[in-house]
Amino acid sequence: MRTSISSALKSEDEKTLRRRQKLTAFIREEAAAQGFDLCRITLPDSIPRAPERLSVFLDDSHHGTMEWMAETRERRGDPKVLWGEVRSIVMFGLNYGPDEDPRYLQAMKDKAAISVYARNRDYHDVIKGRLKEIATRFAARAGEDVKVFVDTAPVMEKPLAEAAGLGWQGKHTNLVSRSHGSWLFLGSLFTTAELDIDAGEKDHCGSCRACLDACPTAAFPAPYRLDARRCISYLTIEHKGPIDPEFRPLIGNRIYGCDDCLSACPWNKFAARSSEMKLKAREDLKEPSIAFLLTLDDATFRAFFSGSPVKRIGRDRFVRNVLIAAGNSGEPGLVPQCRILADDASPVVRAMAVWALRRLMDDDTFAAFAQGRIADSDPDVQLEWQMAGVK
Incomplete structure (x- = not known):
C-alpha cells in the first residue's frame, strides 16, 4: 500500500x-x-x-x-x-x-x-x-x-x-x-x-x-x-x-x-x-524646432501629439516647457512668438513667456515691452514680472 x-x-x-x-x-x-x-x-x-x-x-x-x-x-x-x-x-x-x-x-x-x-x-x-x-x-x-x-x-x-x-x-x-x-x-x-x-x-x-x-x-x-x-x-x-x-x-x-x-x-x-x-x-x-512648438494651440497640440504620451500633460504644461527651452536658446528669432504667448489665456504660459523674454531681450526692449503688463491678475505671473526686475 x-x-x-x-x-x-x-x-x-x-x-x-x-x-x-x-x-x-x-x-x-x-x-x-x-x-x-x-x-x-x-x-x-x-x-x-x-x-x-x-x-x-x-x-x-x-x-x-x-x-x-x-x-x-x-x-x-x-x-x-x-x-x-x-x-x-x-x-x-x-x-x-x-x-x-x-x-x-x-x-x-x-x-x-x-x-x-x-x-x-x-x-x-x-x-x-x-x-x-x-x-x-x-x-x-x-x-x-x-x-x-x-x-x-x-x-x-x-x-x-x-x-x-x-x-x-x-x-x-x-x-x-x-x-x-x-x-x-x-x-x-x-x-x-x-x-x-x-x-x-x-x-x-x-x-x-x-x-x-x-x-x-x-x-x-x-x-x-x-x-x-x-x-x-x-x-x-x-x-x-x-x-x-x-x-x-x-x-x-x-x-x-x-x-x-x-x-x-x-x-x-x-x-x-x-x-x-x-x-x-x-x-x-x-x-x-522650438519655433514650431511655440505655435501650438490646444487643437494643434492634440493633433500633433495624437497617440503620444506627450499628449497626457496637456498643451499649457507642454508650452511652458517649450518656453523654458526658448529662454535657454539665445535665439532672438523666437522673441515674436514668445511675445504672443505673454498674452496667452494660460497663466503658466504667460509666466514662462515673461521669463523667456527677459533672457532673449535686451534691457531697454524688455522694459518697454513690460509697460502696462505687470497688472496681470495671476499671482504667479506677477511674481515672474517682479523677478524680472519690473516694478
Whole structure:
C-alpha cells in the first residue's frame, strides 16, 4: 500500500512538474512572438526590501507632488496586497534603445529634446496590447487567472524585474540590463499559475557613477536614491505650475523628460537595436524646432501629439516647457512668438513667456515691452514680472 501511495505521489509530482514546464515554455514563446526581448519569472514575495525603500522615498518627500504613490503605498510595496491569489509574476522587457546618443540634441539650441521613450506611440498602450494578447492565450491554455500591468498600476516593476533577472536597479534607480543597457520598457503579468522561477540579477554597477555625474540638476542625493523634485523628467512631466527658477537654466532644451542618466550608462554599448518590433521614433519628434512648438494651440497640440504620451500633460504644461527651452536658446528669432504667448489665456504660459523674454531681450526692449503688463491678475505671473526686475 505504501509503495502504491508513494508511486501515486511521485506520478502527481512529475505531472505537476511537466505542466509547469510546459506553461513556462509557452509563455516565453508567446513573449518572443509579441516582440519582447526579455521574459523572466519571479515570485510575488521576491522583493522583501521594496516596502522599506519605498517608505524612505516617500517619507523624505522625494516623490514631490506624485501623491498617488503615497496613496498606494501598501499595494505598491507588496504584490500579494495588490492581488492575493497571485503565485507567479512574469516580467517582460522591450528594448527601445536609440540609434545614437540622444544628448547630441543639447547642442542644437533651436531644437527641442523629447525623451526617447516618448517619440512614438504611448508605450503603455503598445505594451499593454501585447500583454493582453499573451494573457488571453495563456489563460486559455493554463485555465488560470491572469492580470497584466504596465507602469500605471501600483506595481514596483523595477525591483520585480531585478528579482526575475532582467537586470538590476542601477545607481540612477532605473533598470540596467547586461544585454540592453538602460533602455528597457517593462511590463508584468500576474497569474495564479505556478511557473518555473528564474534567478535574480546581481548589481554590476561597481564603482561607476557615470549616471550620477551626468544629471544636470543633481537629482541623486546618493547612489540608488532619486529626489524626483530635482529631476527634469519629473519637472517637465509631473510638476504643475511654474518651474523653480533654479532649475530653468539647467533644463536647457529638454521639453519632455530627460535621458541624460540613461544615456551615460556604459552598459548601453551592449544594447541591441535590430529588433523589427521595436518602437521606431517618429521623424518629426527626433529634432522638432522650438519655433514650431511655440505655435501650438490646444487643437494643434492634440493633433500633433495624437497617440503620444506627450499628449497626457496637456498643451499649457507642454508650452511652458517649450518656453523654458526658448529662454535657454539665445535665439532672438523666437522673441515674436514668445511675445504672443505673454498674452496667452494660460497663466503658466504667460509666466514662462515673461521669463523667456527677459533672457532673449535686451534691457531697454524688455522694459518697454513690460509697460502696462505687470497688472496681470495671476499671482504667479506677477511674481515672474517682479523677478524680472519690473516694478
